[in-house]
Amino acid sequence: MVVIDAGGSLVPPGRSLALVEGSRELEQRRIKARLIAGAWKLGGIDAVAVGADDWALGRDFVLELAAEEELPVLAANLTCDGERPLPGSRVVEVGGRRVGLVGITTGEVDGCTVEPPVDAVRAAVASLGQVDVVIGLAPEKRAEAVAELGEVGIDLLFDARGKHTTDLPDQMGDAWAFGSGTRGKHLGLLEVAFDPAADRFAPSGVADVERERLERIQQRLQSLESRVAQEKDPRRRTRWQNQVSAYEDQLVDARSRVAAAEAGDAVVKHGLSNTEVALSRDVENEPRVEEQVQAALEAIIKMEGGNAQFAVEPHVGPHESPWAGSDSCVACHKQQHLQWSSTSHAHAWQTLVNEKRHMDRDCFSCHATGVGKPGGPKEPKDVLGLRDVQCEACHGAAKSHIARPDLVKPLRDPGIEVCRDCHDGEQDGGRFDFETYRPKIVHGRASE
Numbered sequence: 530m531v532v533i534d535a536g537g538s539l540v541p542p543g544r545s546l547a548l549v550e551g552s553r554e555l556e557q558r559r560i561k562a563r564l565i566a567g568a569w570k571l572g573g574i575d576a577v578a579v580g581a582d583d584w585a586l587g588r589d590f591v592l593e594l595a596a597e598e599e600l601p602v603l604a605a606n607l608t609c610d611g612e613r614p615l616p617g618s619r620v621v622e623v624g625g626r627r628v629g630l631v632g633i634t635t636g637e638v639d640g641c642t643v644e645p646p647v648d649a650v651r652a653a654v655a656s657l658g659q660v661d662v663v664i665g666l667a668p669e670k671r672a673e674a675v676a677e678l679g680e681v682g683i684d685l686l687f688d689a690r691g692k693h694t695t696d697l698p699d700q701m702g703d704a705w706a707f708g709s710g711t712r713g714k715h716l717g718l719l720e721v722a723f724d725p726a727a728d729r730f731a732p733s734g735v736a737d738v739e740r741e742r743l744e745r746i747q748q749r750l751q752s753l754e755s756r757v758a759q760e761k762d763p764r765r766r767t768r769w770q771n772q773v774s775a776y777e778d779q780l781v782d783a784r785s786r787v788a789a790a791e792a793g794d795a796v797v798k799h800g801l802s803n804t805e806v807a808l809s810r811d812v813e814n815e816p817r818v819e820e821q822v823q824a825a826l827e828a829i830i831k832m833e834g835g836n837a838q839f840a841v842e843p844h845v846g847p848h849e850s851p852w853a854g855s856d857s858c859v860a861c862h863k864q865q866h867l868q869w870s871s872t873s874h875a876h877a878w879q880t881l882v883n884e885k886r887h888m889d890r891d892c893f894s895c896h897a898t899g900v901g902k903p904g905g906p907k908e909p910k911d912v913l914g915l916r917d918v919q920c921e922a923c924h925g926a927a928k929s930h931i932a933r934p935d936l937v938k939p940l941r942d943p944g945i946e947v948c949r950d951c952h953d954g955e956q957d958g959g960r961f962d963f964e965t966y967r968p969k970i971v972h973g974r975a976s977e
Contacts, residue, residue, distance in 0.1 A: 530623065531576075531623055531628050531630075531664070532572055532573060532574045532575050533576045533577070533630070533664065533666060533687060534569065534574065534577045534666075535578050535667060535668055535687040535688055535708075536577070536578035536579050536580035536583065536632075536635075536666065536668025536689050537582060537583065537689040537711075538583075539558075539561075539562040539565055539579065539586060539591070540558060540562070540582040540583050540586060541711070541891075542670070542689075542691070542711065543582070544558070544582065544891075545581070545585035546585075553832065553833065553908070554890060555586070556832055557829055557832060557833070557890055558585075558586060559586055559590060560825050560828050560829055560832070561825060562586055562590075562594060563594065563825070564821055564822060564825040566594050566595075566597075566598040566600060567818075567821050568818045569598065569600060570599065570600065571815070571817055571818060571821075574600065574601065575619075575621050575630065576601050576619065576630040576632060576664075576666055577595075577600055577601060577603070577666070578602070578603060578604070578632040578633065578634060578666035578667065578668045579591060579602060579604065579634055579668065580636060580668025580669075580689055581636020581637070582636070583636075584634075584636050584637070584639075587639075588638050588641065592615075601616075601619060601630075602632070603615060603616055603617055603618060603619065603630060603631065603632025603633075603666060604616075604617065604632060604634040605617025605618060605632060605633050605649040605653040606634060606643060606644040606646045606650070607634050607638065607641055607642070607643055607644075608641060608642045608644065609638070609642075610640065614641075617631060617632065617633075617649060617650075617652075617656070618630060618631045618632075618653040618654070618656055618657055620658070626661040626662070626723070627659065627660040627661050628661065628664060629654070629657035629660035629662065629663040629664065630663075630666070631654055631657070631663060631664070631665050631683065632665070632666035632667075633646040633649065633650060633665075633666070633667055633669075633678075634668065635667075635668050646667070646669075646674075646677075646678060647677050647680075647681055650665065650681045650682075650683065651681040651682060654681060654682035654683065655682075661723065662684050662685065662721065662730070663682055663683050664684070664685045664686075664687065665683035665687065665704065666687055667686060667687070667688045668688070668689040669688050669689060669690070670688075670689055670690050670691070671690075672699070675688045675690065675699075675706055676701040676702060677702075678701065678702075678704065679700075679701030679702030679703055679704035679706065680702040680703065683703075683704045684703070684730050685704065685707065685721075685730065686701060686704045686705065686706040686707070687706070687707050687708065687717075688706055688707075688708060689708075690706075690708055691708060691710060691711040692710070693708065693710045693715070694706070694708050694709075694717075694803055697732060697735060697738045697739075698732060698801075698803060703729070705730060705731070705732060705801060707719060707803055709805055711955060713808065714807065714955075715805040715807055715808060716805065716808055717803060717804075717805055718803070718804045718805070718806060719801060719803045720801070720802045720803075721799060721800070721801060722799060722800035722801075723799050724799055724800070726797045727798045727799045728797075729796070730798060730799045730801055731796075731798040731799075731800070731801060732801040732802070733800050735790040736787065736791045739786045739787045740787055740790075742783055743780070743783040743786075743787050746776060746779050746780050746783050749776055750773065750776040750777065750780060753769055753773045753776060754773060757769045757770055757773060823885070826884075826886065826889075827885070829888050830885060830887075830888045832888075833888035833910060834888075834910045842913050842914045842916065843856050844856045844914055844915075844916075844917070844919055845857065845914040846899070846914055846915055846928070847913070847914075849904075850899075850904040850905070850926075850928070851904040851926040851928045851929065852904060852905055852915055852921055852926050852927070852928065853921065853926070853928040853931055854898075854914050854919065854921075855869070855917075855919040855920045855921070857927070857928075857931055858920045858927065861934075862920075864972070865920075865972040866920075868972035869920065869970070869972055872969065874917065874918035874919075874922070874970065876917065877896040877897075877916075877917045878896050878897060878912070878916035878917045879917075880896065881893065881896050887909060888910075889909075890909065893909045894951075895918075895950075895951035895956060896916070896917070896918065897912045897915050897916050897917065897918075898915040898917065898918060898919040898921050898922040899915055899921060899922070899926065900915075902926070905926075923943040923947055923970075924941075924943065925939050925940045927939055948961065948963060948966075952966075
């Protein structure tokens with residue numbers, strides 16, 4: 530088995546902007562980066578790439594972390610002070626096969642030059658010598674940039690676009706590009722079946738997937754043609770007809786893809802089979818990694834100012850804040866408050882406390898009220914009486930409504946866009962379904 534990480538794991542996408550030298554955000558992120566690096570080392574990782582967001586930890590920090598944990602970080606296109614601080618490639622032997630690994634980096638690195646990757650990758654591939662397969666690691670989010678790397682000798686490419694490729698990976702030139710989503714919630718398992726007579730790689734079942742896609746397009750086209758035939762409004766008929774034309778173009782492309790896939794099935798090739806393992810609570814923790822996790826959580830709590838749990842704080846916002854707190858709502862909305870108290874929202878903060886994550890800046894904002902909004906908490910230690918997902922998390926800051934209920938009305942019926950701030954399909958593991966979850970929190974219309 531070859532274990533790799535294609536980048537973007539030390540700092541999740543979009544989280545790098547707040548990482549300023551001397552800030553608590555940066556200090557906390559560095560604690561987590563050390564934890565991840567330690568877990569990589571324990572897991573016997575064979576190759577790692579670092580991307581643009583990862584470098585926000587600081588060039589010296591990243592390079593020192595790689596050296597301290599003896600991590601095989603690959604960056605074929607990085608030059609610092611006229612030298613390459615990290616190798617661009619390496620070869621590992623697994624099951625009697627020679628596996629070539631090539632990695633690049635992206636973004637801006639202080640005091641260094643990040644070169645365009647294509648020439649650097651071509652040279653790194655050439656330096657591998659005779660290998661059975663070349664695996665590329667590209668912390669790249671743009672499909673066009675990933676496609677360029679598929680033209681320079683890479684067979685299997687792992688990128689940071691955040692795509693799940695369990696059905697069918699993307700073909701980028703001569704390479705196949707794989708991903709396992711974002712936020713480290715899934716582990717991708719790619720099995721390669723080598724055939725002595727093959728000179729190329731391809732996933733299993735491509736033709737079947739393309740035929741299913743063709744069938745879906747045909748069904749949609751038939752449905753649209755039926756709508757066009759029945760529609761009497763000229764403007765709507767024109768709109769449907771435009772969609773019919775678009776699906777007809779897709780149908781031509783789909784038939785071409787099926788033909789190519791069927792022709793490819795007739796060619797001898799090394800087979801590829803990709804699956805994902807959800808890293809849920811069903812996966813047993815590795816004791817040594819769990820020990821490191823607990824140490825990191827304790828370090829974060831200490832760094833953020835102590836073990837503040839706020840369990841005895843009333844649900845009341847700060848005096849100068851526009852956020853009142855749910856204790857201020859109960860006088861007029863007793864039944865609604867009672868129903869809310871029975872939901873998971875009313876105990877959201879405690880779920881973090883139970884796991885020692887209440888000082889984790891990646892977690893606390895979705896377990897408290899008003900975080901990051903005008904007058905709301907900015908730091909975990911500021912949460913206090915605004916812990917939990919209180920009334921105002923859905924209905925908006927209410928202190929002005931309490932002062933003049935006749936003039937200022939809260940948001941009466943929050944829509945899915947309010948929920949999506951936290952239930953975004955990633956942070957909640959994709960479990961959220963609005964129609965299923967909404968009835969569990971609805972608590973009536975009239976005030977009591």
